[in-house]
Amino acid sequence: MVVFPGTNCEHDAVYALASVGVETELVWHRATDLSEFAGVVLPGGFAHGDYLRTGAIARFSPIMSEVERLARAGAPVLGICNGFQVLCETGLLPGVLLQNAGLRFICRPVHVRVTSTDSILTRAARVGQVLEIPLNSYEGNYTSDQASFAGMENSGQVVLKYSDPNGEVTELANPNGSLGNAAGIANGEGNVAGLMPHPERAIEKVLGSSDGRVLLESFAMSLSGARV
């Protein structure tokens, strides 16, 4: 679990992953050796204050070259919210995240439809499954060029899409203007994934929803034997 100065969802992510049996350790952004870990989570927050541009400074943190090494070696790497922004900024995931359409911060539960299970984030889910998970971001508006996005859709890299409660992917159900309602993206190999909603905030019914568990369980399944 990578902690940059300004990260703030790390304790929640540790708590949530523990509930699906994943042991985690907080690692400060100055670390340069992650060889004893089976996978990496970049949690939410405001790494380096999000100054300049979300993730723009974090990509130069010493730990990131080691995260890249693990990712290229096939280890599961998951970015949540700000972590997703950092992964896009480093080029481990395609595309970028812009300011929300409407230019306001959005913190509320949204629905997402699972559109591909070819990733460490969705392999335990089924296509068409609808999950209710909180969104909490100002720069959550995913975009890329149309051609690449079409390619990603064809190859199953767009793994979650904003939808209505019935799973219909409509413009009205798109909270932040993301291209093609994309809420979660994976790389071509499926071992690096990022999403804007916070699955760690949806693990207990008393907090509103436990739909995020299946995503964290997917990550947990992906860890077995993945030590690099």
Next chain:
Amino acid sequence: MSEGTALHRALGMTDDEFEAVCRILDRRPRDAELAMYSVMWSEHCSYKSSRTHLKRFPTEAPWVVVGPGENAGVIDLGDGWLAAFRIESHNHPSFVEPYQGAATGVGGILRDVFTMGARPIAVWDQIRFGSLDDPHNRYLFAGVVAGIGGYGNAVGVPTVGGEVAFEDCYAGNPLVNVMALGILRQEQLVLAESGDEETEAVLLGAATGRDGIGGASVLASASFDDESVAKRPSVQVGDPFEEKKLIEACLELYERGLVVGIQDLGAGGLSCATSEPAAKAGMGMEVDLQKVHVREPDMTPAELLMSESQERMMAFVAPRDVGRVLAVAAKWEIEASRIGTVRRGGTLRVFEAGELVAEVPAASLSEDAPMYHRPLRRPDWLDDLWADRPIADEADVARALLKMLDDPSLADPAWVYEQYDHMLFLNTLIGPGHDGTLLRIKGTSKALAGTTDGNGRRCYLDPRRGAARLVYEAALNVAVTGAQPMAVVDNLNFGNPEKPEVMWQFAETVEGISAACENLGIPVVGGNVSFYNETDGIDIHPTPIVGLIGMADPCPERPPRLDGAASGMELWLLGPDVSEDLAGSAYQKIVGETIAGRPSEPDPEMAARVTGLATRLAADEITPVLHDLSEGGLAVALAKVSIVSRVGVTVDRPGHVFAEDPHRLIAAVGAERSDRMVAMADEAGVPVRRIGGFGGDQIRLGPAAVSLEEASRVWRTALPRRMG
């Protein structure tokens, strides 16, 4: 006139206060000394007009660990857990620069809480503006909400509740009050004391600049006029990223026991953070201004001592631990400077480049501050207001209800709280949009409940009754989550204290809060006073804000929620019979377009009974909905429950549906549990009667009916429609 007197007036000091400084020092003060006194003796820092009244507050209870006077109040939750909380205003800065004014308000109150050793876990915000019909008020409202969110979200503390209200009297003077809550283990409690001789003062965090010079004395302690916007450079600028690192660094210092005491730098800056902790320990201090890390060159000693640059803390460290403290600061990537040493003798000596620039008795800055017994006078106009009986025009209840649901003060606040992270830390069992917030403490059976409440109109008509009723309302808001009310903090927002009518309102308010707190057995553990909320001679309504924290242990698994009603459930009303109190009500203002009459007196006995009953009903999970009746009365309360539960409701003989009589609750309850509820109410001595039931797709109040769909649309779109 001499130069000295010109300077003291520019710094906001009276001639008498200047003479007092000369007497203390037995000479004319140097510029830097005058700067220190002007800040420390400002209304904002010294409470010189209010101190004599604030003594009235009940402040003691067995669970009070730290009462008023420290950075935050601290209460004992049992099993080694403590809660620290405080409320503070940032009214004037938010008018001058809404985003930064509100943002630094959040930053400042968080520092008050983590100065005590606590990790901040939640923020409530209470914001009041003029009518949204005016584009300038929309600009202020949008800017303040963005500022609170921009700071709170980034610093990583969820904003879990609050209140939004709109009233013409706040047009030139919006109110921005923020309450912060933190939790800590009892062994981590730290106080703002300097420790013994040789203790080192280490300044942590942001570099000191010229921002915010005179923020407390210039902005917060004087009235507003056309030139106020020119004071924009006096508004501090916030950096939530710096604060986040500072929080984590300080929490590590506490955990490792590396500080003797700590004080945040807020209003009063270095002047306060050196003199107060030293005075509390009965010590003095030597400070070297050259060692202060600065963000711009050539600052004068007076500027360094007065600067209110944000995100700074002063840690008092035993000499043997200084190296370790500097290492913790380096790890979290914050700056740290050893700027002073505690000395015996009670004198604060400040040096700049080897030259002595200030030498004053440390205690004189805080303890010798003037205390004013300002004259009080009951306003003459109250008689006219009270004689003018509020007129109840019920010709068209349905239309009136829709008009009220469209009022920005009563409408769905989601437009506001969805811009705030209200879920971080995974504690928020009941979040914004409900009566009270409920936050679990993970790893324990406990949960903390919190609320902030205000009602300027009622306090304008009768400050004593209005203020007392706020305490009772806050207690009910906490009780309906299943918690026992434990302690209060208050933020007293008033007009110009030099007017006897304003001071009378203030004294009456303090009396009202005190009497209600005594009656419920809950202490006041901290607060803030904000005077001079007037613009061009017009004072705001007296607007006390009551923040109340309670605890549920064990935490109920399914506490009542507003969206808990379902078709087939019975609707019950708990509490005293209605006297049809409309004075200062939302109905009177929105439909009758007036404010008049005298609000009914609270019933202390009934208040205590209803509060106790609410806690028991919620804790035992008897009623899926338990909701206190406040602004808008029965009609608005039912409409909200109906809308968020997505089920209609019918009341057969509703009485006056907009009356705002105190100590009343509505409950939705399944038929199988209503006997139990009635038995509990009987035992508590609270009248209870069934008034209707849930079902269908209309809100039916006697002969009046509104479709649920229309009510929902009006209520949900009222704020977004106006704000775009």
